[in-house]
Amino acid sequence: MKINYKGNIDLTIGAGGRAMNQLIHDLMLAEFDNEFLAQQGDQAILPPANGKLAFSTDSYVVSPLFFNGGDIGSLAINGTVNDLAVGGAIPLYIAAGFIIEEGFPLAQLREIVKSMANAAKTANVKIVTGDTKVVEKGKGDGIFINTSGIGVVENDWVATSPQDDDLVIINGAIGDHGMAIMSKRQGLNFASDISSDCAALNSLITSLAPYQKHIKVMRDPTRGGVSAVLNEWATFYNCSFEIDEEKLLINESVRGLSEILGLDPLHIANEGKVMLVVAKDYADEICTLMKNHPLGQESRIIAKVNPANQVKVSMKTLFGGLRRVDWLNGEQLPRIC
Template sequence: MTAEQEERVLRRIERARRRKARMRDERITLAHGAGGKATQTLIEAVFLEAFDNPMLAPLEDQAVCPAGGARLAFTTDSYVVSPLFFPGGDIGDLAVNGTVNDLAVSGARPLYLSAGFILEEGFPVVELTRIAGSMARAARAAGVRIVTGDTKVVERGKADGLYVTTAGVGVLEHRFVLGAGQARPGDAVLVSGPVGDHGTTVMLARGDLGIESGLTSDTAALTPLVAALLDACGDGVRCLRDATRGGVATVLNEIARASEAAVVLEEAAVPVRAEVRGAAELLGIDPLYIACEGRMVVVVAAERADAALSALRAHPLGERAAVIGRMAPDPARLVLARTEFGGTRIVDVLIGDPLPRIC
């Protein structure tokens, strides 16, 4: 492809991305819950259209809400992972850590959670007790309290065992403004550790592939990593995102879109465990799209990149942190990956998720 042809393709992609989202599907599919393009369309064409307001419009993982003289971060999430128990965690600690992380990446100190349970008739009480204990331990480790909740029971066969919904509130104790729209050309892009551990672990735990592995989920609260990063880099931190559904690739696209800039990714710099890479190759999946539950993407001013890397690597959760790319002015709103073979490819958002029900 010539440079002129490539430019035409990029312009066509840009025009398509700027069109107002329209919901063309008549019924909801699994793709609409996978965190990719179908999810984005559903959110923008249905929910944002109905609920549009200044706190919702940025479409961050949480809303920042004024409350008197304070600023609060507020988030909610639902968990439908299958299986409920997997190496390294279960639906309980996943629900706590996921909500804590959505608060933490806004720079907030998480404080309180709610927990809602939809139980299926016949669900074993011993398993529910185990999950509740897991949630309690995760909450203590993250420094939060579960202070309210709700329980519903539905008929046998109507809830796949158990679904959990958690919401969380935290307080912002600094004046930094973090968000995908704050990234700018020249900034460094980092990831806090190996990508794809959680999604691959859950996939292997289903047993469909008959592969045994020592891999475990990376589910963990990111609060200490965020605190260390803000202490080290201050207002040099532009954006933090935990890379859950859709993986690092989807997060990078969200940052490029919100910032009106490009992300240029060095493919060889992205840390990926051998087990994850092997499973991904077997299934024909790019590890960049596989969900994490204890990793975050970080965008910092270029001059703070070394300080950010040192702060992350000083904590066990971030010991394999890496600089994986940079923000660039062009091509706006796109993510490009420089491959190990010297080429360049566009890293787009997938329609759905090749690994559904991983969170």
């Protein structure tokens, strides 16, 4: 019997019997298709890796599930891939856990699973093990996905402390993902062309291998945006950062919506951006190399490292004034990742 994708997830599917088995077999196994998943064990047995392992996990609860430029499926793969990649690892394997609410449309589940499969293919990672649970109606919000990933650090790259005068590079415009979600938020209904930047960054980061010893630290500015990353770094490495407002790239629609909603794009989440602290003398070369990659065409230097200061992150404004750039202070944002 075939699955009727016009139907909904019910508790029979969640019971772990034949129906669940069929769903996993016909949908997940078919879409994620790879030799490790085909073992169908309670675990995936993986070959030895050539270097230190990187291991990361993240849960995805984004609302709405589908948005311009992506969906919870592509986000769940790219997010974990990026968390591995910014540690200098080559992402290899992903474990996926689904928590689905009773009544969730099977057609949407299929769309999400296909999107995960596509994202995994693009990022060159394999979804090697997984789990599916169904919770009663009202006990979840459609679908939640957890992904964990393993990568290998083949070279000996490790993050090191930024030095004075080092520069901060980002691979393009800020705030696209958060605003793509915001504009679709219930009650807002903006007709906007903002598309999430959701993308896997591992191939862009790998392309920088020739310069790896000049890269001090990398991070993907997701929740809390660019300001959160800089504030975290400043605290952890005991240094300060000065952003040059003129250098920031913010798409027109993102700026417009930020104005209306009173948000600062520096606080808004990205899902396809990487920030790198690099040695000053190599910043231009690294930036040029990044521009050769499809995900790095708009790469630019946006900030510099200064000695530790009680103001951890500041910004030279377009007006020539200097202002503090603080952490986001608990604003009301929808779930964005």
